[in-house]
Amino acid sequence: MNITIDFIVDYYQNIESYKVLSQVEPGYLKKLLLESAPYYPESIETILQDIQKYIIPGITHSVAAPRSGQGSPNYFAYFPSSGSTVGFLVEILSTGFNVVGFNWMSSPAATELECIVIYWLGEMLMLPKSFLFKGNGGGVLQGTACEAILCTLAAARDQMLNRYGSEKMEKLVVYGFDQTHSALQKAVQIAGCHTKNFRAIKTMKSNSFGLCPNSLRDVVHADVKAGLVPLFLCATVGTTSTNAIDPIGPLCEVAKDFNIWVHVDAAYAGSACICPEFRHFIDGIEGANSFTLNAHKWFLTTLDCCYLWVKDPSALIKSLSTNLEFLRNKATDSKLVMDYKHWQKTLSRRFRAMKLWLVLRSYGVANLRNFLRSLVKMAKLFEELLRNDNRFEVVAPRNFALVCFRKLLESIIGSGNVYMSSTMVDGAYIIWCAIGATLTEERHVIRAWKVIQEHANALLSKN
Amino acid sequence: MNITIDFIVDYYQNIESYKVLSQVEPGYLKKLLLESAPYYPESIETILQDIQKYIIPGITHSVAAPRSGQGSPNYFAYFPSSGSTVGFLVEILSTGFNVVGFNWMSSPAATELECIVIYWLGEMLMLPKSFLFKGNGGGVLQGTACEAILCTLAAARDQMLNRYGSEKMEKLVVYGFDQTHSALQKAVQIAGCHTKNFRAIKTMKSNSFGLCPNSLRDVVHADVKAGLVPLFLCATVGTTSTNAIDPIGPLCEVAKDFNIWVHVDAAYAGSACICPEFRHFIDGIEGANSFTLNAHKWFLTTLDCCYLWVKDPSALIKSLSTNLEFLRNKATDSKLVMDYKHWQKTLSRRFRAMKLWLVLRSYGVANLRNFLRSLVKMAKLFEELLRNDNRFEVVAPRNFALVCFRKLLESIIGSGNVYMSSTMVDGAYIIWCAIGATLTEERHVIRAWKVIQEHANALLSKN
The missing domain is CATH 3.90.1150.10 (Aspartate Aminotransferase, domain 1)
Incomplete structure (x- = not known):
């Protein structure tokens, strides 16, 4: 095991000597590796040598280093995935336990620790009580904000269709802006909403590339007039292109008039809102239905780890739960515990809470x-x-x-x-x-x- | 870093002394931890002590041990997630690099290694050429089989709606059996298909709990007669409840007559098919459209890691791609490379190929x-x-x-x-x-x- 650890340590010691951006040509690796899987075992030493020779030159060194004081980033492209020494160590721990926490019983600590770190961060962000477990809201750790958008869109869609009938499916309209992350469009596609009913409302430089609530109102109005059903708005705090801030409060006001589910995507910038001086960027969040941030973007955690809070967990659960006999057990039937498999797309889930717990404790809010x-x-x-x-x-x-x-x-x-x-x-x-x-x-x-x-x-x- | 590694090693040395199944009561952890995140940093030593005292008793020790010869499983519940020393080490490597390989350019080695390990395993499974890159098919690593089912269902749905018009959405029918994994039902829900058009066809003990092709034909016939549109069949090799085998070949014959997309879910048992004596369980796979197995179930890889092969990658890509300016680059525009973000639900993706490459090399096909x-x-x-x-x-x-x-x-x-x-x-x-x-x-x-x-x-x- 030590040889592997040493290998990673060496990588970080030398990281400043690598070109940040890989210089390889398309197809380079196929020429270097065997055409078929080897029949007989190879030693870790051999494999590590190959990683050094063949893989590292094909990696973009966007990482943050596990040894502070050492190496790293001349990387300023995209949002860096902000790993950390702690994030790395805890990945070792969470992998080491290899927990598959789909329900409470499969590993109680995984579910309970997840509730705790979600509560801790909710408090640090001063989220309104309606988003926290103690206020009948709640949260879950998913893989990425893409997943969170899809799950909340499905919840919003089903809530609406239950109310107005499934034949309205074709009429549902989803709103974003030309600066909204592509995850929204992808979610619309996967959730089976009509792509022609996806509105990417234009933002302008004069408006700092944030969405103007009046523009939203106009577009929604026109849709309602055309017999369509406004469903879902994705507002962004810190857009990918320019870090623009959509004005959450005023947008929620518009949404409320039309009964639109508001999802706030603060994938990158949300982390900053734990600093009191940045908290105002999510003012108005109490009017939203769901809120998400990626801990792996700017919260010292390795990929993947996304916080999702919702005001109405039952809407999420109704869309995502299936009840199967082979997962039944006394704990679940007692209703004393929650089973996170009903809060996400997949059944199996990794022990992501462990990563966040260690980051939160070993840094502390202050650091x-x-x-x-x-x-x-x-x-x-x-x-x-x-x-x-x-x-x-x-x-x-x-x-x-x-x-x-x-x-x-x-x-x-x-x-x-x-x-x-x-x-x-x-x-x-x-x-x-x-x-x-x-x-x-x-x-x-x-x-x-x-x-x-x-x-x-x-x-x-x-x- | 060493203290963390030692901690995991100790865990495995002592694993036989732990109760396999956690004995904690619901809500146990909340009483043991701070109500809010700590303001000041805590040491790794303190945190590890807490893990020992509070977390380990709440974990179901279903894991496989990173030190062979040591500890572990009296665990026979669910399908064990078959980690391995190598799987664990490579998790360290893939986390250490913290690669975010959404497109080729973001880390060429990640995309290229993925193509290679997918080809290697495809060959080991003797998949027909139509599923391999060299035969215009191809594969991708996703998180779990749940994700793969959703993505292929969306692809099948969009292909059908493009042909017959989006108003057919309400008419689409999805077929599984009473033994099919709940992932199918969840996918139906998320993809916005009508849950009333989801058929869980009954299997019987007399048929070894596998689906009878004649039962399928009868049900599909009735649906067509009722004006519905058969869309998607999920057949299983190694069902969760009893490891039953649906007869792939004969089911594909039925599906072909009705133009149904056949997805073969071999999440657990697929791995075994690399042994020539078990290969016959996937005979007939050439008639299917997509095929999946979870490497984290029975292929010595830590959660999560799922292989998905498709015959027609363009169908998948059409449903899952969005084209955004900020991810454009010369390599992609040249069409010489593929960008895996169009093959899955999320944008960011972990370096899962690294795990499989190490498992394949350090074990070799023989072992x-x-x-x-x-x-x-x-x-x-x-x-x-x-x-x-x-x-x-x-x-x-x-x-x-x-x-x-x-x-x-x-x-x-x-x-x-x-x-x-x-x-x-x-x-x-x-x-x-x-x-x-x-x-x-x-x-x-x-x-x-x-x-x-x-x-x-x-x-x-x-x-």
């Missing part, structure tokens, strides 16, 4: 806040560097630790030394710098900025 | 077959012990490593020394002994048998 603040502070620094150079434009307001700016993308990505990504917003091509890898320090941000400037200089001198 | 054979052999032994004791009845034919028998369940479960579970089949209450935990040896099976006999003796002497 979790400090961690999040330090990343936001670095993003501010990067933003200032950009604003002081007139060859660049900051394209959207920086709310958290993402800075969107304009210029020179391909040449920056191509270098492999720093990795940023691009997006289209409001018809313009912009660059995306997301600061969030656990080990990123100011010096990495400043180095990234230097690389960008060098490219700008080189390009300008060519012209 | 994987030996492992599976040894468990089947132990189940045979247990079956013989039962058949030689006239107080017990073996209720269904034993095909793999599950033995279903009748009598005395509650008192056996309650003892906590061995853990078996129960199910209802054909109106009768039966006991379920699934042999599959990686470290189970003959002596554990014989001990389980002694416990069962002692209980039988005790009960009979009371009367």
